[in-house]
Amino acid sequence: MNEGKAYQILQRVYTDELMQQEKRRILRLLYRHIKGHLEVLYIKNHIHPEVEKRLDRFKEFAYMPGDNILKSMQYVFNVARGEKVSNKDEARFHVQRIYRILFQPAGRKCPVIPEDFWRSPLGAACLITENGVETVFDLLQEVEEAEKE
Numbered sequence: 001m002n003e004g005k006a007y008q009i010l011q012r013v014y015t016d017e018l019m020q021q022e023k024r025r026i027l028r029l030l031y032r033h034i035k036g037h038l039e040v041l042y043i044k045n046h047i048h049p050e051v052e053k054r055l056d057r058f059k060e061f062a063y064m065p066g067d068n069i070l071k072s073m074q075y076v077f078n079v080a081r082g083e084k085v086s087n088k089d090e091a092r093f094h095v096q097r098i099y100r101i102l103f104q105p106a107g108r109k110c111p112v113i114p115e116d117f118w119r120s121p122l123g124a125a126c127l128i129t130e131n132g133v134e135t136v137f138d139l140l141q142e143v144e145e146a147e148k149e
Helices: 003-013 017-040 049-061 070-081 089-103 115-119 121-131 135-147
Strands: none
Touching: 003 135, 017 070, 017 089, 017 121, 070 089, 070 121, 089 121, 115 121, 121 135
16 A cells, blocks of 8 residues: 555545544533533532533534534544644644543553554544554555455
């Protein structure tokens, strides 16, 4: 496999629909996580209903205004689709934000990333952004073989 062929496969795989689904999945995961922490702090029932509505809209439309995890997810998805990384610091910022928000428990300095994350659309996009498309050649070969079946 070469870089050109890899990006052809990635452009087929990383459709707008797939990226929206992945963003919704991550928002659901984060929302469940936040609610769990609010229960522990005994303030879950103190969330204003308007805030609940806004969070539901964010999940539905997979969009949240401002500089946040969804912006970082879109950045790594764009790189996975072939957009070149022009600023290594910006790329590192977005990848580290994703890792920190999803996998850094309270009291730890470093995120603990589960192995199965790297096989998810977001995990593969993070690998590509951080280390180049060559890091997912094996995964892309599996995708290509599955498409042939």
